[in-house]
Amino acid sequence: xxxxxxxxxxxxxxxxxxxxxxxTTLGIIIGVxxxxxxxxxxxxxxxxxxxxxxxxxxxxxxxxxxxxxxFVGSRDREWWRKMAKREDLTIEDARAIENLKSxxxxxxxxPVFSVGEVRYKNKTLNVNDVAGxxxxxxxxxxxxxxxxxxxxxxxxxxxxxxxxxxPFVAENLFDKENPMGKEIIIGRHRxxxxxxxxxxxxxxxxxxxxxxxIPLKTALLYFKPPVRGxxxxxxxxxxxxxxxxxxxxxxxxxDIRKLLRKRRNLFFNQEDDFALNTQExxxxxxxxxxxxxxxxxxGIASLALIVGGIGIMNIMLVSVSERxxxxxxxxxxxxxxxxxLMQFLSEAVFLTGxxxxxxxxxGAGLAKIVDILTPLxxxxxxxxxxxxxxxxxIVGLFFGIYPATKASKxxxxxxxxxx
Amino acid sequence: xxNKTILKLxxxxxxxxxxxxxxxxxxGVNLEVHYGDYIALMGxxxxxxxxxxxIIGFLDRPTSGRxxxxxxxxxxxxxxxxxxxxxxxxxxxxxxxxxxPRINALQNVELPLMYMGxxxxxxxxxxxxxxxxxxxxxxxxxxxxxxxxGENQRVAIARALVTGTNLVLADEPTxxxxxxxxxxxxxxxxxxxxxxxxxxxxxxxxxxxKHARKTYRMKDGLIEESQ
Numbered sequence: 001x002x003x004x005x006x007x008x009x010x011x012x013x014x015x016x017x018x019x020x021x022x023x024t025t026l027g028i029i030i031g032v033x034x035x036x037x038x039x040x041x042x043x044x045x046x047x048x049x050x051x052x053x054x055x056x057x058x059x060x061x062x063x064x065x066x067x068x069x070x071f072v073g074s075r076d077r078e079w080w081r082k083m084a085k086r087e088d089l090t091i092e093d094a095r096a097i098e099n100l101k102s103x104x105x106x107x108x109x110x111p112v113f114s115v116g117e118v119r120y121k122n123k124t125l126n127v128n129d130v131a132g133x134x135x136x137x138x139x140x141x142x143x144x145x146x147x148x149x150x151x152x153x154x155x156x157x158x159x160x161x162x163x164x165x166x167p168f169v170a171e172n173l174f175d176k177e178n179p180m181g182k183e184i185i186i187g188r189h190r191x192x193x194x195x196x197x198x199x200x201x202x203x204x205x206x207x208x209x210x211x212x213x214i215p216l217k218t219a220l221l222y223f224k225p226p227v228r229g230x231x232x233x234x235x236x237x238x239x240x241x242x243x244x245x246x247x248x249x250x251x252x253x254x255d256i257r258k259l260l261r262k263r264r265n266l267f268f269n270q271e272d273d274f275a276l277n278t279q280e281x282x283x284x285x286x287x288x289x290x291x292x293x294x295x296x297x298x299g300i301a302s303l304a305l306i307v308g309g310i311g312i313m314n315i316m317l318v319s320v321s322e323r324x325x326x327x328x329x330x331x332x333x334x335x336x337x338x339x340x341l342m343q344f345l346s347e348a349v350f351l352t353g354x355x356x357x358x359x360x361x362x363g364a365g366l367a368k369i370v371d372i373l374t375p376l377x378x379x380x381x382x383x384x385x386x387x388x389x390x391x392x393x394i395v396g397l398f399f400g401i402y403p404a405t406k407a408s409k410x411x412x413x414x415x416x417x418x419x
Numbered sequence: 420x421x422n423k424t425i426l427k428l429x430x431x432x433x434x435x436x437x438x439x440x441x442x443x444x445x446x447g448v449n450l451e452v453h454y455g456d457y458i459a460l461m462g463x464x465x466x467x468x469x470x471x472x473x474i475i476g477f478l479d480r481p482t483s484g485r486x487x488x489x490x491x492x493x494x495x496x497x498x499x500x501x502x503x504x505x506x507x508x509x510x511x512x513x514x515x516x517x518x519x520p521r522i523n524a525l526q527n528v529e530l531p532l533m534y535m536g537x538x539x540x541x542x543x544x545x546x547x548x549x550x551x552x553x554x555x556x557x558x559x560x561x562x563x564x565x566x567x568x569g570e571n572q573r574v575a576i577a578r579a580l581v582t583g584t585n586l587v588l589a590d591e592p593t594x595x596x597x598x599x600x601x602x603x604x605x606x607x608x609x610x611x612x613x614x615x616x617x618x619x620x621x622x623x624x625x626x627x628x629k630h631a632r633k634t635y636r637m638k639d640g641l642i643e644e645s646q
Contacts, residue, residue: 005533016521329517332478333578334506334534336499412478416517 010347013319014354024315025355027308028395031301032356032388036363038297039384041370042290044377048201049286060140061253062277063089063097063239063260068285086273087264088236091216096263097239102247102255107140107240109133110216112223118212119185120173127169129211130186132219140242148180148195155215161222164195168209186212189222202375249278305391308355309399316348316403327407328415341408348400349393356392360385424487425586425617426475427451431484433470433640444470445481446640452619454585457612459628460621462637468621469590471637475619476509476588477501506534510579514591516571518563524574525550525559531582549577553607569600576607580616587611589620593627605630 014021062068066083094108110132117124135151138144145164155162163186170179179193191214200208225235243252253276260274320327327340335343367378433445444467452458460468473479474486477493486493488504496504511517518527528546537545550559553573563571572592579587589608593601609630612618620631628634636643 002533002536002538004539009533012522325517326519329519330530330534331502332476332505332511332517333531334502334582336502336534338499339502339534413473416478416513 006342006346007350009343010350013323013343013347014351017319020315021351021354024311025308025351025358027304027311028352028355028392029308029359029362031304031308032359032392033363033366034304035297035301035388036360036380036384037366037370037378038293040363040367040378040380041376042294042297043381043384044367044371044379046290047379048377050283058279058283059243059249060279061241061243061249061256063093063241063256064275064277065089065236065238067275068277068281089239089274090237093260093263094237094239096259097241097256100252100255100259102244102252103241104244105136105139105242107134107137107242108216108237109137109240110219110223110237111235112214112219113225113235116187118169118173120179120182123173123175125169125173125210127186127210127212128207130219130223131211131213132216132223133213134216137213137240140240143200144198145195146198148193150195151213151215156217159218159221160215161189161191161218162194162215163191164197164213165193166197166209166211167199168207169212170196172210186214187223249280253278305395308352308392309395312348312352312396313399313403315351316344316400317406319347320344320403320407323407324410324415324418327410328412328418331410331412332416337408340410341404344404344407345397345400348404349396352392352396353389356389359392360388363388423454425452425454425456425489427485427487428471428475429485429487431471431474431481431486433467433474433479434482443640445474447484448640448642450635450642452586452617454617455612455615456617456619457608457630457632458619459631459634460619460637461623461625461628461634463623466637467640468637472588472590472619472621476511477505478511502534506531507582508584508586510576510582510584510587512572512575512579512587512589512592514594516563516568516575516595518571518574518578520563523560523562524555524566524570527563527574528559528577528581531578535582546577546581549581550574552580553577567600568596569603572596572600572604573607576604576611580611585615586617587619589618591622592620593622593624601627 065086065088089108091108094106097103098106112130112132116126118127118130119125133151134156135153138150146167148164150164151162154160163184165173165179165184173179173184174182179196182193183190184193185191191212197209197211197213202208223235241252241256243249256276257272261272264273266273327335330340330343331337364380367380370376371378428448428450431445431448431450432443435442435444446467448467448471450471460471462468470479474481477488477496480494489508493501505511518524519530525543525546528549529542532542532545547556547559550556550573553576555570555573555577558566558570563574566574572595576587587608592608593604596604605627608618608620612632618631620627622628
């Protein structure tokens with residue numbers, strides 16, 4: 001019996017009972033749709049997070065006052081009080097770190113808070129982030145200057161009032177005007193636009209393109225935080241250090257740690273009063289979070305597929321006994337046991353395969369709806385399509401074996417006599 | 420080909436077990452069939468003629484005895500070989516036609532060719548020619564339920580012969596038809612026999628048996644006499 005005959009025969013067998021076939025595959029359809037929807041959402045968010053975070057590269061160490069803990073619950077007052085007492089990092093620290101063998105480049109960054117609205121002519125915009133940086137920022141952070149120029153040493157040395165703006169700022173503050181060379185007002189100071197960065201998009205509702213960069217020393221000069229209050233705590237220099245090729249992140253971390261402890265005269269029994277953060281930490285925290293969701297989803301999907309599979313087995317058993325006579329006839333005209341086995345097996349696989357495809361479309365539709373109605377992005381990876389259809393076919397194969405074997409073992413005479 | 424033996428049964432026994440009871444359906448049947456024979460197998464129900472037919476047609480195996488088909492010992496064949504022989508060497512015609520109701524007449528005739536592994540196009544052509552031969556060329560697209568009893572039996576005959584089989588086993592082929600249609604069907608068998616096909620008809624109707632050239636009577640699992 002040829003392969004296309006098998007396909008045709010099983011397709012024909014199922015077409016006879018359209019409604020029954022569809023109802024039977026409902027379990028499979030729901031299972032696959034669940035997986036596809038969830039995978040699409042998780043993948044969509046993943047792609048986004050990785051693009052936003054991952055662009056920085058895993059070879060960058062962030063030297064900061066405290067440890068990142070975005071996905072961990074809030075900290076208590078005591079913890080914050082301790083953190084507030086920690087010494088700020090300095091440009092000298094950055095320079096010392098850059099001199100380490102295991103570090104290729106550093107990018108000290110100084111976040112500026114409470115600049116309020118940024119203005120150009122009569123237009124204003126609330127900027128998410130204003131940061132003081134050096135030109136090296138663009139070597140370390142994964143961001144690039146798309147138009148115009150980066151900062152040069154002179155910008156910092158002479159504390160020039162120049163700025164590089166994010167594309168969102170360019171669009172919203174300048175409309176169709178070319179922002180290059182124009183003056184915008186940040187705080188109470190006029191800054192000349194010298195560059196525009198690349199597009200990064202949005203991360204969990206946070207617009208990464210609504211940012212302005214100014215030279216680090218300019219920022220330190222004009223935007224000093226008040227001595228008291230939360231700005232004094234948060235607004236402190238952080239240093240992004242890129243690990244030199246040939247060194248591991250762990251090695252570089254050790255070097256920085258040693259260096260900073262020495263610079264701060266910490267005793268061996270004193271704990272670090274700084275933190276070395278890496279992209280890896282952030283991603284692993286994020287991964288842990290999504291893994292939980294992923295496994296819950298796999299659980300739900302497997303349950304649905306098993307229930308669906310039992311449904312398939314049930315209906316295939318009904319089908320076998322309904323068609324006992326047909327099996328007898330087929331055997332009488334020359335069907336081998338293997339032909340009968342394959343016929344029913346391919347019917348089951350066909351059934352679940354079709355269920356898988358329908359589930360795929362349903363899931364894709366749901367994911368699209370989620371994409372449109374919520375801020376969660378969705379993306380259906382090719383592997384999930386293959387796995388969804390592959391798995392549903394495997395379910396068909398597995399739960400089809402018993403009924404198909406039963407059919408193939410029928411005695412031709414008894415099958416023929418069956419009414 | 421004439422007078423050459425197509426099959427030979429020697430002391431064939433068939434015992435069925437129905438729980439505790441053993442039923443001796445065949446009790447030592449001897450039979451020799453030559454190419455081109457036209458045999459009627461008569462006998463009351465329960466005489467074992469259907470069982471014999473099934474054994475001859477490889478749908479069933481004898482409990483004991485020797486069965487030689489075209490010179491080969493059947494006992495040695497496995498299930499797959501038996502399926503192949505059913506497919507290529509033997510055509511069945513049943514009382515209740517035994518067509519698959521959800522596919523059309525042409526597809527029913529194609530069925531043995533499909534199991535033979537013939538490509539679809541060639542298969543369609545061969546099946547169509549066979550249907551034309553039994554006078555149903557134009558009815559191929561109809562399903563069995565849309566055809567009369569006589570037409571169904573013609574489809575069944577076409578199916579039985581389509582793989583180029585020589586031996587046709589007909590089990591009460593007219594039992595479900597009116598006399599006139601039955602005669603028409605028997606005419607087809609006569610014609611086939613003229614063309615050289617070997618035909619064995621199981622019947623309890625002497626009128627039908629008259630068409631055959633030889634008649635065997637069965638009783639209690641044995642062939643009693645020949646005419």
